[in-house]
Amino acid sequence: MEKVKWGIIGCGNVTEVKSGPAFNKVENSELVAVMRRDAGLAADYARRHHVPKWYDNADALINDPEVNAIYVATPPDTHELYAIKAMQAGKPVYVEKPMGRNTAECQRMIDVSEKTGVPLFVAYYRRAMPYFQKVKELVDSGLIGDIRFVHISLQWQPHEEETGKLVKTRWRVDPEISGGGHFHDLASHQFDFLEYVFGPVKYASGITANQAGLYTADDITVANWEFESGVLGTGSWCFTVSREQRQDEARIMGSKGQIIFSFFEKFDITVITEKGTEVFKIPYPEHVQQPLITQIVGELIGKGQAVSTGKTGIRSNLIIDMITGKA
The missing domain is CATH 3.30.360.10 (Dihydrodipicolinate Reductase; domain 2)
Known part of the structure; x- marks a missing residue:
C-alpha cells in the first residue's frame, strides 16, 4: 500500500478533533470518505472537514474502491459488525476503544483478522502520546x-x-x-x-x-x-x-x-x-490520536509497527470483564 485512503464509519464527536483531522495531516494518509446514518450530519461533516465523499450506509463506504482502510468510530455495539465486514472486504481496520462490549466480541474480531490476514488496530492512542x-x-x-x-x-x-x-x-x-x-x-x-x-x-x-x-x-x-x-x-x-x-x-x-x-x-x-x-x-498534541495514526499508516505502507493492535486491545476488555465478574 503506497497511500492509506481512509473511510470513517461513524463521524461523531470523537472524530471532530481527536482523530478525524489527523488522517489528512499524516504523511501518506488521506481521509476520502465518511459515513453516518443521518445523511444530513454526514454531509455536514464532509463539508466542514473537506472530505470528498459521504455516505449514510456503512456497506457503501466499505465497498468504495477508493477506500483502502476503515476507521470504525461508532459506539461499541457495532464495532464487531463493521470491523469484521471491513476485514472481510480486505481493508485494514482501526477501531475505537473500548474494542468491543466484552472479550468475546474482541476475540471474534481478532479471529477474522488472523483468518483474512488483514491488520486490526485499536484506538488506545495514549501508548503513542x-x-x-x-x-x-x-x-x-x-x-x-x-x-x-x-x-x-x-x-x-x-x-x-x-x-x-x-x-x-x-x-x-x-x-x-x-x-x-x-x-x-x-x-x-x-x-x-x-x-x-x-x-x-x-x-x-x-x-x-x-x-x-x-x-x-x-x-x-x-x-x-x-x-x-x-x-x-x-x-x-x-x-x-x-x-x-x-x-x-x-x-x-x-x-x-x-x-x-x-x-x-x-x-x-x-x-x-x-x-x-x-x-x-x-x-497533549492538537489531535491526540495523530501519533498512533502515524504509526498505523507507517505499518500499512511497510515502514514501521504500531503499538496498539487487536491483540493488545482485547486485554483491557478481559481485565474489565474479570473485575466486573463477566470473565
Missing part, C-alpha cells in the same frame, strides 16, 4: 527503583444528561450499547496503558454497584489486580460525586520514589525521590 511515553520512560529508567504498586483514583460528577434535568440517555451508560458504564469507557484506556508499561495483568477482581440510580449501568467500581511482573494495583472509580470532589490521579510507587500523573485532565507528571521533586509538563 508524548505525555504517556514520558511516564513509561521514567518507569523504565529505574529512577524510582523497583515498582511496588500502582493506584488509580478517578472520581467525576454526573454528566448533566444523567441528572434528570435533561430527558436523554447517554449511550455510554447504556450497557446494551457500551457494554457497561463510564468505568468500561474510561478504565479501558487506563488498563491498556498500564499493561503497556508493566506487562500483562494475570489476575483482577473487584466490586461494582449502582449507588445513585441515575442510569442502569454501574456507577462505582473498586478493584485490585496483579501483573505477571509482581507489581500490584488498586483503583477506585466513582461517577456520582460533586464537582468539588472531582479527581483524576494515578500513582506509581517504587522502592526509591513515586510518579504521579493524570490519565485524562492534566499535563503535569510529578516525580518524587530522595533528591527532591521534579515536574514535567507535556501538553
Whole structure:
C-alpha cells in the first residue's frame, strides 16, 4: 500500500478533533470518505472537514474502491459488525476503544483478522502520546527503583444528561450499547496503558454497584489486580460525586520514589525521590490520536509497527470483564 485512503464509519464527536483531522495531516494518509446514518450530519461533516465523499450506509463506504482502510468510530455495539465486514472486504481496520462490549466480541474480531490476514488496530492512542511515553520512560529508567504498586483514583460528577434535568440517555451508560458504564469507557484506556508499561495483568477482581440510580449501568467500581511482573494495583472509580470532589490521579510507587500523573485532565507528571521533586509538563498534541495514526499508516505502507493492535486491545476488555465478574 503506497497511500492509506481512509473511510470513517461513524463521524461523531470523537472524530471532530481527536482523530478525524489527523488522517489528512499524516504523511501518506488521506481521509476520502465518511459515513453516518443521518445523511444530513454526514454531509455536514464532509463539508466542514473537506472530505470528498459521504455516505449514510456503512456497506457503501466499505465497498468504495477508493477506500483502502476503515476507521470504525461508532459506539461499541457495532464495532464487531463493521470491523469484521471491513476485514472481510480486505481493508485494514482501526477501531475505537473500548474494542468491543466484552472479550468475546474482541476475540471474534481478532479471529477474522488472523483468518483474512488483514491488520486490526485499536484506538488506545495514549501508548503513542508524548505525555504517556514520558511516564513509561521514567518507569523504565529505574529512577524510582523497583515498582511496588500502582493506584488509580478517578472520581467525576454526573454528566448533566444523567441528572434528570435533561430527558436523554447517554449511550455510554447504556450497557446494551457500551457494554457497561463510564468505568468500561474510561478504565479501558487506563488498563491498556498500564499493561503497556508493566506487562500483562494475570489476575483482577473487584466490586461494582449502582449507588445513585441515575442510569442502569454501574456507577462505582473498586478493584485490585496483579501483573505477571509482581507489581500490584488498586483503583477506585466513582461517577456520582460533586464537582468539588472531582479527581483524576494515578500513582506509581517504587522502592526509591513515586510518579504521579493524570490519565485524562492534566499535563503535569510529578516525580518524587530522595533528591527532591521534579515536574514535567507535556501538553497533549492538537489531535491526540495523530501519533498512533502515524504509526498505523507507517505499518500499512511497510515502514514501521504500531503499538496498539487487536491483540493488545482485547486485554483491557478481559481485565474489565474479570473485575466486573463477566470473565
